[in-house]
Amino acid sequence: xxxxxxxxxxxxxxxxxxxxxxxxxxxxxxxxxxxxxxxxxxxxxxxxxxxxxxxxxxxxxxxxxxxxxxxxxxxxxxxxxxxxxxxxxxxxxxxxxxxxxxxxxxxxxxxxxxxxxxxxxxxxxxxxxxxxxxxxxxxxxxxxxxxxxxxxxxxxxxxxxxxxxxxxxxxxxxxxxxxxxxxxxxxxxxxxxxxxxxxxxxxxxxxxxxxxxxxxxxxxxxxxxxxxxxxxxxxxxxxxxxxxxxxxxxxxxxxxxxxxxxxxxxxxxxxxxxxxxxxxxxxxxxxxxxxxxxxxxxxxxxxxxxxxxxxxxxxxxxxxxxxxxxxxxxxxxxxxxxxxxxxxxxxxxxxxxxxxxxxxxxxxxxxxxxxxxxxxxxxxxxxxxxxxxxxxxxxxxxxxxxxxxxxxxxxxxxxxxxxxxxxxxxxxxxxxxxxxxxxxxxxxxxxxxxxxxxxxxxxxxxxxxxxxxxxxxxxxxxxxxxxxxxxxxxxxxxxxxxxxxxxxxxxxxxxxxxxxxxxxxxxxxxxxxxxxxxxxxxxxxxxxxxxxxxxxxxxxxxxxxxxxxx
Amino acid sequence: xxxxxxxxxxxxxxxxxxxxxxxxxxxxxxxxxxxxxxxxxxxxxxxxxxxxxxxxxxxxxxxxxxxxxxxxxxxxxxxxxxxxxx
Numbered sequence: 001x002x003x004x005x006x007x008x009x010x011x012x013x014x015x016x017x018x019x020x021x022x023x024x025x026x027x028x029x030x031x032x033x034x035x036x037x038x039x040x041x042x043x044x045x046x047x048x049x050x051x052x053x054x055x056x057x058x059x060x061x062x063x064x065x066x067x068x069x070x071x072x073x074x075x076x077x078x079x080x081x082x083x084x085x086x087x088x089x090x091x092x093x094x095x096x097x098x099x100x101x102x103x104x105x106x107x108x109x110x111x112x113x114x115x116x117x118x119x120x121x122x123x124x125x126x127x128x129x130x131x132x133x134x135x136x137x138x139x140x141x142x143x144x145x146x147x148x149x150x151x152x153x154x155x156x157x158x159x160x161x162x163x164x165x166x167x168x169x170x171x172x173x174x175x176x177x178x179x180x181x182x183x184x185x186x187x188x189x190x191x192x193x194x195x196x197x198x199x200x201x202x203x204x205x206x207x208x209x210x211x212x213x214x215x216x217x218x219x220x221x222x223x224x225x226x227x228x229x230x231x232x233x234x235x236x237x238x239x240x241x242x243x244x245x246x247x248x249x250x251x252x253x254x255x256x257x258x259x260x261x262x263x264x265x266x267x268x269x270x271x272x273x274x275x276x277x278x279x280x281x282x283x284x285x286x287x288x289x290x291x292x293x294x295x296x297x298x299x300x301x302x303x304x305x306x307x308x309x310x311x312x313x314x315x316x317x318x319x320x321x322x323x324x325x326x327x328x329x330x331x332x333x334x335x336x337x338x339x340x341x342x343x344x345x346x347x348x349x350x351x352x353x354x355x356x357x358x359x360x361x362x363x364x365x366x367x368x369x370x371x372x373x374x375x376x377x378x379x380x381x382x383x384x385x386x387x388x389x390x391x392x393x394x395x396x397x398x399x400x401x402x403x404x405x406x407x408x409x410x411x412x413x414x415x416x417x418x419x420x421x422x423x424x425x426x427x428x429x430x431x432x433x434x435x436x437x438x439x440x441x442x443x444x445x446x447x448x449x450x451x452x453x454x455x456x457x458x459x460x461x462x463x464x465x466x467x468x469x470x471x472x473x474x475x476x477x478x479x480x481x482x483x484x485x486x487x488x489x490x491x492x493x494x495x496x497x498x499x500x501x502x503x504x505x506x507x508x509x510x511x512x513x514x515x516x517x518x519x520x521x522x523x524x525x526x527x528x529x530x531x532x533x534x535x536x537x538x539x540x541x542x543x544x545x546x547x548x549x550x551x552x553x554x555x556x557x558x559x560x561x562x563x564x565x566x
Numbered sequence: 567x568x569x570x571x572x573x574x575x576x577x578x579x580x581x582x583x584x585x586x587x588x589x590x591x592x593x594x595x596x597x598x599x600x601x602x603x604x605x606x607x608x609x610x611x612x613x614x615x616x617x618x619x620x621x622x623x624x625x626x627x628x629x630x631x632x633x634x635x636x637x638x639x640x641x642x643x644x645x646x647x648x649x650x651x652x
Binding site for chain 1: 581582583584585586587591600604605606607608610611612614615618624625626632
């Protein structure tokens with residue numbers, strides 16, 4: 001027996017009373033209904049249209065969503081409201097519900113009493129009504145649209161309810177956004193269908209979770225590995241632990257130690273959900289101290305694998321169709337499996353899915369970029385990194401303004417398309433991609449460019465200063481970052497690095513001031529190889545704002561020139 | 567640049583594993599997030615944890631308040647100073 005209400009008829013069947021909590025107040029079903037009526041009145045929408053929907057507040061989002069459904073419209077829910085996202089949606093939808101916000105919401109506050117007393121006859125949605133369209137990174141690099149009918153949503157919720165039928169009284173507190181499918185299901189639609197109250201705000205810090213938890217006799221936490229992996233252990237969790245019923249985590253696998261730690265701090269089961277936007281939730285696990293816990297199929301979900309070990313899913317929530325995941329798996333028993341990594345170029349960065357092909361495609365739109373290769377690095381966090389061959393314009397900007405400026409400019413471009421956590425955090429600008437002898441570009445070669453400790457300077461074995469002159473002896477380390485891809489198999493020290501070093505030591509040793517203006521009489525006569533010993537002579541002319549430099553060795557002069565400062 | 571500001575910048579670079587930036591390139595009153603240094607929400611969590619570990623600072627459970635404290639190096643310095651003296 002299930003207490004779950006169908007989304008098709010929720011408005012008619014849900015009992016009156018509180019459905020949600022804002023920061024300091026609550027939202028009742030009739031508050032929600034009057035907001036729905038408001039949106040029905042102001043939206044110039046017609047049956048069968050598609051409307052984009054974005055709003056930070058979960059209750060208002062819900063009112064907009066249910067209003068669109070009452071109007072017979074599909075709600076297109078983007079993961080963010082970045083300019084490029086809006087631009088892309090603009091071509092596909094009738095309008096944006098979020099756009100009306102500022103001018104409409106505030107001026108309409110007095111109209112809440114329209115439906116006092118009288119029961120409103122809400123439309124019952126048909127099971128095959130296309131209620132939602134959500135977006136995810138497709139393997140082509142273009143975002144892929146996924147439609148969900150009311151029946152699909154209902155059956156996903158039923159699978160969850162069959163597995164975890166208790167704790168209806170716990171208030172849902174969340175760090176996840178409802179704009180993503182996981183958050184939409186777990187912090188909004190499932191609570192709604194089971195009559196569980198939810199908070200309308202998305203919280204960021206664990207300190208927030210603590211103080212929110214203290215407000216309720218019982219609560220459930222819906223979160224992600226990004227947050228659960230950064231739990232502040234200094235908070236007095238014991239004070240709220242007995243109020244916490246369960247913790248849900250999804251978007252990416254949670255590290256075992258994080259899972260165990262949170263379970264201990266909150267004295268509650270930490271349930272991990274595995275799934276995708278395409279399939280919804282399909283499996284779950286609860287980790288413990290004992291080894292690598294396998295994933296287990298949700299009720300009603302049938303799992304098998306393809307010949308190349310990809311997970312194959314069949315379930316009611318997929319309308320009976322089979323869906324092939326891009327994750328390779330290893331089955332240890334019927335419905336029990338371990339994940340073994342993805343086969344495509346789609347990666348998860350802090351729980352957010354992104355196509356590396358898409359990152360490359362977008363950054364290559366810049367006139368500074370000739371070719372780009374994107375990869376992920378597992379450092380303190382999982383991050384996107386880029387190896388880039390620059391165009392002539394790019395090289396110019398790099399030599400005039402430096403790596404940081406160049407990065408900032410490229411990041412600014414990427415910002416229009418990607419959420420902040422997906423932006424590259426590490427960049428390598430190379431003359432040529434590190435192809436191997438077979439002409440291939442192995443991932444290891446790209447990874448290697450980011451592994452080594454950043455070596456940017458020569459080892460100084462001697463430095464002698466006389467007045468405005470300095471004489472340095474430099475040992476050129478072979479693992480200098482500037483040898484990366486410059487050139488593959490035949491590394492030489494780039495000329496621009498020599499100029500940069502001259503300037504750097506000029507500033508450090510000769511109290512040189514002013515901004516880099518231009519170069520004069522620069523000559524690069526002989527290349528500098530790794531592991532060689534090179535002398536550098538610097539001579540500063542403060543009155544002219546000029547610095548003469550000369551790199552030389554027993555082979556003669558390697559380079560010389562003058563840097564002018566303004 | 568005061569010592570505390572420098573300390574904060576070094577902390578930011580270290581805990582966030584930032585590359586291609588020196589402490590003196592971070593400007594005291596420039597925004598740390600989005601514009602300016604361009605940090606993201608995960609970085610904010612890391613800074614919150616580091617403040618707790620290094621300076622024993624407890625964030626108040628008010629995201630608005632926290633957002634203000636995290637606005638810039640100067641704002642962080644004010645936060646640390648205020649907890650030292652109180």
